[in-house]
Amino acid sequence: MAELRVLSAVALLCLSFILPLTIFIGRSNIKTIRQKIIADLENVFRIDGHGPDTLIPSFEFAAYKYRALPHQSDQPQPSEWRAYFLPVLVFILVSFSGFLTSSGLLLTHARLEHFQPFFSGMTLVTGDPASRTTMVHYQMQTMSALTFTFIGAYIWSIDYLVRRISNYDLSPISFLRVTAHIILACVTSVTLHHGYVELMNSSPSSVVGDRVPELIVAFLIGFFPKLGLQTLLSRVPQLQVRRVDPRASGFAKEYPIDMVLGIDSAIKFRLAEFEIEDVQNLATANPILLFVETPYGIYETMDWVAQAQLILALDLDQIEALRLINVRTIFDLEHFLETPASRALLVTALNTPRTDGKGTVLQQDRGITDATVETIVRAIGEDLHVQRLRQIWRNIELKLKFDLPHVRRESEMLHAPCLDAEPPAPPPPRPHGEGRKTLAAVE
Known part of the structure; x- marks a missing residue:
């Protein structure tokens, strides 16, 4: 025993x-x-024309997490x-x-x-x-x-x-x-x-x-x-030492991650392993890390993050109206500003009445006009997470070598030499005969 x-x-x-x-x-x-x-x-996210080890910040953060940067690979851990x-x-x-x-x-x-x-x-x-x-x-x-x-x-x-x-x-x-x-x-x-x-x-x-x-x-x-x-x-x-203000419950909102098109219950369960359980977590996630740490493709993760950023920036009534005109991502919102016809559709969708989700209208007119919509979209696009996603998006777009006008413009801007100083001003016109005097003096 x-x-x-x-x-x-x-x-x-x-x-x-x-x-x-x-x-x-x-x-x-x-x-x-x-x-x-x-x-x-590394070759995909390397910035051309800036040295062999110059990478975009989003990729550097992902590589640093696993200590896989080129200049750190030979150092003993x-x-x-x-x-x-x-x-x-x-x-x-x-x-x-x-x-x-x-x-x-x-x-x-x-x-x-x-x-x-x-x-x-x-x-x-x-x-x-x-x-x-x-x-x-x-x-x-x-x-x-x-x-x-x-x-x-x-x-x-x-x-x-x-x-x-x-x-x-x-x-x-x-x-x-x-x-x-x-x-x-x-x-x-x-x-x-x-x-x-x-x-x-x-x-x-x-x-x-x-x-x-x-x-x-x-x-x-x-x-x-x-x-x-x-x-x-x-x-x-x-x-209880601390008392919770009852008004705080009105601000407690959570958007489930399956609001994003393409995410079903299986993908939702898979993303929960990485503590990405709502739209805010997905909107602020690094799509490169999502690609590295999950079995999903880079284009798929970028599209999910772009959708989540749009959902996080607007309310659900506006999101529903925007999807009716095929605006799914944060970049679709920016593209609709390029032409007057699409801009008008965008203003109409953003001005959709705000409700409580049960049919009661809380705000009939949001006051968004053709003159203010560009400021609103620009403010959304200046978020750091949106800027990071835009940089990844453009870098992959340039690597694909598509023969598109805006791609050629981005490529020319990427390879253009950096001009820190302003070009010298042209010399003032000289009086007639001054040039001959100078030349005669040199001779």
Whole structure:
């Protein structure tokens, strides 16, 4: 029996090592694959005529994330195991303790008969044998709540760490955070369990019966961060130090990412792995990084980001009216300013009445005219995220070598010499015969 316990403990210790080891192996593979993709993209996003290592800023940011820039590829990378050693060790120890508790290897009748404040709460034991039996039953209930909380917290830790390697932002703080989350969830769940039992015992008409609802709550507390604390604060408002202004809820808006044409439920789930869960996240994303880190094409990611930027800049009534005239992206909005006929359609679409989504008109006339529409579009286009996307768009457009007038203009501007100083002014006209005098003097 003792040998079986030792073997079980060794197996649980190995299980505690599996997750960190898998995380680091996956991180290394992801880094290698994405560095190869970035190296293949260097020729596409290199600025012609500005040196062999001059890249557009958006690509430099993507390459810097994976340390794949040409002038950094030969430099030795510093060792990271020292920074990760202690946080990973603490995570393994906490996980191992949770697995031991969940497996019941440490549970013996002699141990459970003793009063342990963490597991026994306010339940005291006396010399009566029935009191000892009550103590054992109560501690078993506490251990059950703690086990389900740990399982929920550990599953959440797996999901969190997988997201970190998908986004390639794993750090020692990541392991410290999941460790703190497991400890906080377990302590909160046990505290709520003791409080729940005390509340039930204080009411004569209540009887503590089925424990399944409490175990479900314990699992949810472990899976969702700070759910237990939020539940406790909602039940006891006096514990809330900061008060939320009720008017703030009117500003809390979230546009789901599947508003963008081309994003279905499967792509939405895939993008959620990179914490791109709404339109604002997509509008500010780097399309080059989306191409590198996801299986989707560069043109597809650029189109999604351009659509999201337009949705973020306007309201839904305007977006619906613009799609009727085939304006989907932020650049379509700029192209409609080029001709008077399309400009008139654009003004009409932007002036569509603003509603609350239920048919009630909140603003009938927005006051957008032909004279002000260009200022509005220019203000939208001056956003840094729009400028970054425009630079990527034009760079790829020039690389495609299309025989289009605006492409030729962009290419001529790109290769034109930089003239920092103004050209010299022409000399003033000289009086008749002054040139001959000068020439005679030189001779």
